[in-house]
Amino acid sequence: EDKVVQSPLSLVVHEGDTVTLNCSYEVTNFRSLLWYKQEKKAPTFLFMLTSSGIEKKSGRLSSILDKKELSSILNITATQTGDSAIYLCVRSGTYKYIFGTGTRLKVLA
Amino acid sequence: NAGVTQTPKFQVLKTGQSMTLQCAQDMNHNSMYWYRQDPGMGLRLIYYSASEGTTDKGEVPNGYNVSRLNKREFSLRLESAAPSQTSVYFCASRLWEGLSNEQFFGPGTRLTVL
Numbered sequence: 496e497d498k499v500v501q502s503p504l505s506l507v508v509h510e511g512d513t514v515t516l517n518c519s520y521e522v523t524n525f526r527s528l529l530w531y532k533q534e535k536k537a538p539t540f541l542f543m544l545t546s547s548g549i550e551k552k553s554g555r556l557s558s559i560l561d562k563k564e565l566s567s568i569l570n571i572t573a574t575q576t577g578d579s580a581i582y583l584c585v586r587s588g589t590y591k592y593i594f595g596t597g598t599r600l601k602v603l604a
Numbered sequence: 605n606a607g608v609t610q611t612p613k614f615q616v617l618k619t620g621q622s623m624t625l626q627c628a629q630d631m632n633h634n635s636m637y638w639y640r641q642d643p644g645m646g647l648r649l650i651y652y653s654a655s656e657g658t659t660d661k662g663e664v665p666n667g668y669n670v671s672r673l674n675k676r677e678f679s680l681r682l683e684s685a686a687p688s689q690t691s692v693y694f695c696a697s698r699l700w701e702g703l704s705n706e707q708f709f710g711p712g713t714r715l716t717v718l
Binding site: 527529537591 | 635
């Protein structure tokens with residue numbers, strides 16, 4: 496079955512901590528892997544990864560794809576309470592998108 | 605630009621009632637999507653429209669129908685609502701051409717079926 500599995504399912508950390516969120520998938524032939532952040536409303540785009548080993552960065556967030564291991568990680572350094580959200584990993588094909596169940600991150604002040 | 609808009613924001617239905625969820629985008633995107641999100645389940649694809657005039661089933665199409673009215677609008681219809689369709693529904697769109705594969709999401713419709 497074509498699944499996207501994220502771990503951990505939930506995580507509680509304190510402000511200033513660094514977190515690593517994991518995503519694994521089963522299909523080797525796909526167009527891209529995306530990360531989204533979802534607070535109380537619609538998901539918002541973070542990163543799109545197409546090439547293995549190339550890190551994408553945006554401020555304190557970074558992500559990398561490992562096609563050999565069929566996985567991706569999302570790192571958040573120096574976490575803030577505003578990082579509290581569900582982080583979604585998505586594998587995209589030509590038209591279809593398969594979402595993971597998400598990692599719920601809570602950052603305590 | 606409003607991006608992706610959805611109406612209504614909230615809806616309560618009784619079992620067996622019908623309703624249509626509306627979605628529109630003003631970004632001239634080719635592809636449009638309907639998802640449902642249940643607690644602990646992530647987003648699951650109901651139907652999608654790769655381009656104007658085409659629609660295809662996603663992972664969970666049973667109990668739903670869609671219409672791609674024109675390039676801007678993509679509606680989702682529940683003909684006979686069931687409690688299992690209680691969920692948050694998101695519409696999304698994507699340009700399709702070029703390198704970007706990002707989907708843009710609407711604000712969602714929270715539907716409760718009693």
